[in-house]
Amino acid sequence: MLTIENLTVCYKKQEPVLKGLSLSMETGKAHGFAGLNGAGKTTLLNAIYGFIAPTAGQIVYNNQQVKRRDVAYLEAENYFYPYMTGREYLSLFPEGKAAFDIERWQRLFALPPDEITENYSTGMRKKLALLAVLKQDKPILILDEPFNGLDLESSFLLTTILKQLQNKGTTLIVTSHIYESLTGCCNHIHYLSDGIIKRSYPQEAFHTLKEQLQSAIDQQAGQLISQLL
Amino acid sequence: MEKNKINTRFLRFRIGQMGKFFREIPLPYLAVLLMMAGAVFYVLHSFLESPAGRTICGGALMAGVCFVHLRRKDYHFICMADERAWRVFFADYLLFSTPFLLLLLWRGGWLVAMGVVAGYAGVSLIRQPFRQVAKGFPVPAFIPFRAFEMRTLFRRNGGLLVVSYLGAFAGLLLPYASFAPLWFCVVFVTGGFRDCESIALLNAYEMGTKRFLHYKIRLNAGLYSLAAMPPCLIYTLIRPGDWRLALGFFVLAVLNIVLFIVSKYALYEPGKKIVSGQMSAGLSLMGILVPFLAPVTLFLLIRYYLMARRNLTPYLYAYN
Numbered sequence: 229m230l231t232i233e234n235l236t237v238c239y240k241k242q243e244p245v246l247k248g249l250s251l252s253m254e255t256g257k258a259h260g261f262a263g264l265n266g267a268g269k270t271t272l273l274n275a276i277y278g279f280i281a282p283t284a285g286q287i288v289y290n291n292q293q294v295k296r297r298d299v300a301y302l303e304a305e306n307y308f309y310p311y312m313t314g315r316e317y318l319s320l321f322p323e324g325k326a327a328f329d330i331e332r333w334q335r336l337f338a339l340p341p342d343e344i345t346e347n348y349s350t351g352m353r354k355k356l357a358l359l360a361v362l363k364q365d366k367p368i369l370i371l372d373e374p375f376n377g378l379d380l381e382s383s384f385l386l387t388t389i390l391k392q393l394q395n396k397g398t399t400l401i402v403t404s405h406i407y408e409s410l411t412g413c414c415n416h417i418h419y420l421s422d423g424i425i426k427r428s429y430p431q432e433a434f435h436t437l438k439e440q441l442q443s444a445i446d447q448q449a450g451q452l453i454s455q456l457l
Numbered sequence: 458m459e460k461n462k463i464n465t466r467f468l469r470f471r472i473g474q475m476g477k478f479f480r481e482i483p484l485p486y487l488a489v490l491l492m493m494a495g496a497v498f499y500v501l502h503s504f505l506e507s508p509a510g511r512t513i514c515g516g517a518l519m520a521g522v523c524f525v526h527l528r529r530k531d532y533h534f535i536c537m538a539d540e541r542a543w544r545v546f547f548a549d550y551l552l553f554s555t556p557f558l559l560l561l562l563w564r565g566g567w568l569v570a571m572g573v574v575a576g577y578a579g580v581s582l583i584r585q586p587f588r589q590v591a592k593g594f595p596v597p598a599f600i601p602f603r604a605f606e607m608r609t610l611f612r613r614n615g616g617l618l619v620v621s622y623l624g625a626f627a628g629l630l631l632p633y634a635s636f637a638p639l640w641f642c643v644v645f646v647t648g649g650f651r652d653c654e655s656i657a658l659l660n661a662y663e664m665g666t667k668r669f670l671h672y673k674i675r676l677n678a679g680l681y682s683l684a685a686m687p688p689c690l691i692y693t694l695i696r697p698g699d700w701r702l703a704l705g706f707f708v709l710a711v712l713n714i715v716l717f718i719v720s721k722y723a724l725y726e727p728g729k730k731i732v733s734g735q736m737s738a739g740l741s742l743m744g745i746l747v748p749f750l751a752p753v754t755l756f757l758l759i760r761y762y763l764m765a766r767r768n769l770t771p772y773l774y775a776y777n
Contacts, residue, residue, distance in 0.1 A: 278774070279656070297663065307655040307728035311593060311609035319602040321661045344593065344612070360657065 229255055230276075230294070230368060230399055235285035237271050244283065245271045247423035253416075255367075258390060258400035260410040262437070263420035269403045270304065272420070273370045276401065277301045289368065300366040304373040304403075306357040308345035314356050315341040324365020333359050337382065350377040358386070369393065370401045375409040387412045407438060467535070467545045471552060489740065501560060511566035518557060519576045522550050523583075532585040546581035594619075603662075604676050610649030618645050625688040629695060635688050636706055640745055643710045646681055647717040647742065656727045659772055666769040670722060670762070674715050681714045682707075709745045709754065716741055716758045723764035725772070 230253040237246040245268045253259050261269045274280045276287055278296045287294045308317060318330050318341075334341045337355040345353060354377045361369060371390075375383050390400055390413040404410045410417055417429045417437060429437045482490065504510040526532075526546060536542040551558075551574065561570045594615025596608045611618065621638040628634030662669055689703045720738060724731045741757055744750035 279772075281774070296660070301657070303655070303657060305728075306657075309605060309609060309654050309658065310652050311612045312605060316602055316605060316608060317658075320605065320658060322663060357657070360661075 229253070229290065231288045232272075232276070233286050233288065235272070235275060235287065236283045237268075237275050237280055238283045245423055246275070248285065249424055250285075251418065251425060251428075253399055253401070255399050256394055256397040257416065258394055258402060258414040260414035260417040261401070261403045261420055262405075262407075262410060262417055263426075267420040268423050269420055270372055273301065273372050273401065273403065276368075277370055294368075298366055299368045299370060300361045300364040301370045302357055302361045302372060302374055304376065306353050308348075308353065308356070310346065311344055313342050313344055314339050314348070317345065317356060318360055318363060321360045321363050323363060326365050328363040328365070330359075330363075333362070336385070351379055351382060354378055355382060362389070367397070368399045368401065372403050373405070374402065375404055375406055383409065467539070468548050468552070471549060475552075486737065486740070498560070501557070502564070505561060505564040505566060508566075511561065511564065511569045514557075515561070515566070515569040515573050518554060518573060519580070522554075522577065523580050526550075526580050526583060527585055529585070543578075543581040547577050550577045550581065600680065601676070604680055605654075605658075606649040606652075607646070607677060607680055610646065614645050614648070618642060621645065622684065622688075626691075629688065629691055632696065632699070633702075635692050636702075636746075639685060639688060639706070639710065640742075642685070643681075643713055643745065644742060646714060647738070650717040650721040651731050653721065653725050653727060653729050653731065656772055659725075659727070659769075664773070666766055666773045669769065669773060670719065670765055673718050673722075677718055678711050678714050682711055685710060705748075706745060709751060712754050712758060713741055713745060716754055716761060719758065719761040719765045721765075722769050723761040725765070725768055727772075 232249060232251045232253075235246050235249040236244050238244045249268075249272065261272065263269055271280065275282050276294065277299050278294070289295075289298055314334065315330060318334075330341065337352075337359065339348070339352055339355055339359070345356065348356065354374070358371075358374060361371070374386060378386065387409075390402070394400060394415075400413070402410065402414060411434045415431050417434060418425045419427045419429070419437065427437075479487070501514065505514060532542075535545050539545055554573070554577075558570050558573065561567075561573070593612035596611045596615070600608050600611065602608070621641040624638035625635045625642070628636075628638060659669075662672065664672060685707060689707045693700045693703045717738065721731060724733055737753070737757055740750055741754040744752075744754045
């Protein structure tokens with residue numbers, strides 16, 4: 229069980245981005261996070277990974293403070309060292325308990341292993357970063373916008389991989405701005421607003437999230453959009 | 458935006474950049490830089506006296522400008538921003554070579570100066586093609602994956618490195634001649650520590666700050682030592698009287714590699730290219746050849762090492 233208790237995060241002396249956020253995440257489940265831009269999704273992920281020290285509160289995994297060795301993180305923006313090949317990049321990451329067959333994984337994702345990453349497309353870069361995360365085989369995977377830039381086939385492939393990881397007992401924390409991607413792989417979706425979780429939706433209530441968001445947009449912006457268009 | 462005004466704006470921007478560059482140089486460095494510029498001015502002043510010297514200098518300048526033009530990274534951006542992009546390039550080259558052109562005119566080389574200016578116009582019209590990054594030079598298998606700076610450097614500048622390294626062996630036949638190509642090797646290798654890796658890669662080592670820094674130093678300095686030792690040893694065997702010189706060169710070269718590693722992490726920002734500290738780094742590299750500058754290397758080494766420890770702590774604190 230991954231438990232976030234009363235988590236508050238402030239950047240320097242500014243307003244807190246996360247304001248006493250609390251949440252429990254069951255092991256082997258996928259938790260999606262949605263919310264407006266700037267709602268604090270990435271800050272929450274950074275705090276779980278340990279990039280940011282929380283101002284208050286704590287994150288506990290299996291009754292202990294979460295350690296970075298338990299977590300692998302796919303950042304939203306992926307940067308690769310100039311003139312590095314895909315194979316070199318992957319070989320730098322530590323292997324988990326299971327043996328990671330670079331060749332077979334790269335074939336599955338249609339990535340040329342000995343090509344320089346500068347020659348990769350945006351989607352290929354995302355896939356390479358994803359493989360690095362999978363290679364580490366950690367019990368908690370944090371995926372910030374994993375579907376961005378992926379082609380249709382790769383999106384389905386990723387969804388299948390994420391489901392199989394859940395079956396293996398990996399806890400997944402996913403953010404996405406694409407509704408279908410999030411609902412396709414998550415067991416719970418948490419809606420973040422103003423630094424707290426406004427609502428949590430279990431799988432059977434995902435349609436409620438869509439309806440609520442759509443009706444809110446229609447009410448607040450429908451008239452303005454019709455005027456602008 | 459009116460197209461005809463863009464050209465002037467680019468020019469103003471360049472002059473602004475130049476002013477900022479000089480304003481940001483600390484006074485002691487500026488003094489050293491002025492001294493070096495004075496020395497270059499003196500050499501050029503005497504060299505430009507003869508027509509042959511003027512022609513050689515003009516030709517070298519044209520070759521340099523041509524090289525820069527074909528590799529400049531803002532080429533496609535300027536072409537998108539201005540329909541007459543060649544005028545921007547032409548103004549750039551003219552602006553940056555003004556001191557040389559004035560010197561050339563002063564020494565009576567107006568014909569060469571006119572040729573150079575006409576050459577600039579020609580070079581500015583050369584189109585830079587869109588191209589994918591090539592595969593690069595083959596990387597030797599003995600460089601481990603974890604020394605990724607060395608591997609990528611080899612892929613980028615492997616040809617130059619191999620030529621310089623072979624030049625060091627060829628130079629063994631003459632006194633001191635091996636050290637110049639070996640110095641170039643140091644310059645190329647240190648150039649590999651200008652790009653910062655992502656946080657993901659930094660964390661892939663799963664080490665705390667101190668352990669991480671020491672590991673990087675051991676790995677990269679060790680690799681350079683392995684490569685530089687054979688020519689230095691052979692030089693000592695051929696000329697036993699110069700053993701102090703060979704040893705001094707070797708130690709300073711390794712210290713400079715270490716300096717560039719620690720300076721990279723002292724100024725580390727995820728995914729960024731390091732642009733600050735170039736002047737001091739350049740002085741330190743000169744310190745290998747000019748012994749009185751050697752203390753600069755030691756001073757910077759300690760300073761950057763402490764800075765690196767501080768700077769990396771937030772990124773690696775989970776392993777500390």
